[in-house]
Amino acid sequence: MGPFNDTSSETLCPDSVYRLRRGHERAQNTENGSGARERGARMPWKVIERRIGKAGPLHRRQARQREWDRQYGEGNWEIGYVLDGEFVTQETALESVYYASYERHFQDHPADLEELIGLARVLHNPHAEATTGVDLQVPAITDYLDRHGLTLLGREVVDIGSWHGQASHPVSIRLSPLQIRCVVDPKLTLEQFWQERKCLAVWQDE
Numbered sequence: 001m002g003p004f005n006d007t008s009s010e011t012l013c014p015d016s017v018y019r020l021r022r023g024h025e026r027a028q029n030t031e032n033g034s035g036a037r038e039r040g041a042r043m044p045w046k047v048i049e050r051r052i053g054k055a056g057p058l059h060r061r062q063a064r065q066r067e068w069d070r071q072y073g074e075g076n077w078e079i080g081y082v083l084d085g086e087f088v089t090q091e092t093a094l095e096s097v098y099y100a101s102y103e104r105h106f107q108d109h110p111a112d113l114e115e116l117i118g119l120a121r122v123l124h125n126p127h128a129e130a131t132t133g134v135d136l137q138v139p140a141i142t143d144y145l146d147r148h149g150l151t152l153l154g155r156e157v158v159d160i161g162s163w164h165g166q167a168s169h170p171v172s173i174r175l176s177p178l179q180i181r182c183v184v185d186p187k188l189t190l191e192q193f194w195q196e197r198k199c200l201a202v203w204q205d206e
Helices: 058-072 090-108 110-119 126-131 137-147 170-174 190-196
Strands: 045-050 077-083 086-089 120-124 156-159 185-189 199-203
Touching: 045 077, 058 077, 077 090, 086 090, 090 110, 090 137, 090 190, 110 120, 110 156, 110 170, 120 137, 156 170, 185 190
Parallel strands: 120 156
Antiparallel strands: 045 199, 077 086, 077 199
């Protein structure tokens, strides 16, 4: 596959492993690290910083988490997004934004899904592997396949996204978050939304 401009995109935040299980279980850890506590459904979070940037490699993620713990107290901050005027945690957005965007793409482009199933034996995120970034797109696609009772039938390792402009197959680029439209704002790609709309919020005691 020829060059493609994808120099930074798939370091897609959450800063712990995005773990997916069969059914509808979701991520257990996000960019919030170990400090973020579970809160009730109606959360008095106050957004204090917008456009906080990419999570980056592991050492940068950990350093940033330690600084937020120092400034705001462990468990008193969250990374997330403002959706319909309300702050939602990144863990919630993994389902309502990230997974949902891939789901919509496969609904709108069934040929991509058919090609992927027929071609791939294993899905691979080259950018995450090279940079120690967190892999979001492969788990999202795998989760979609599991939820719909689908199995990869091919023989090849298929990249999802690229690294230094290189990808294993054309479908690798089409399924990159640089190309997938964001389900909550189709003017943006999933990558653009995930990075540009990410914000930091702190807990406001009632």
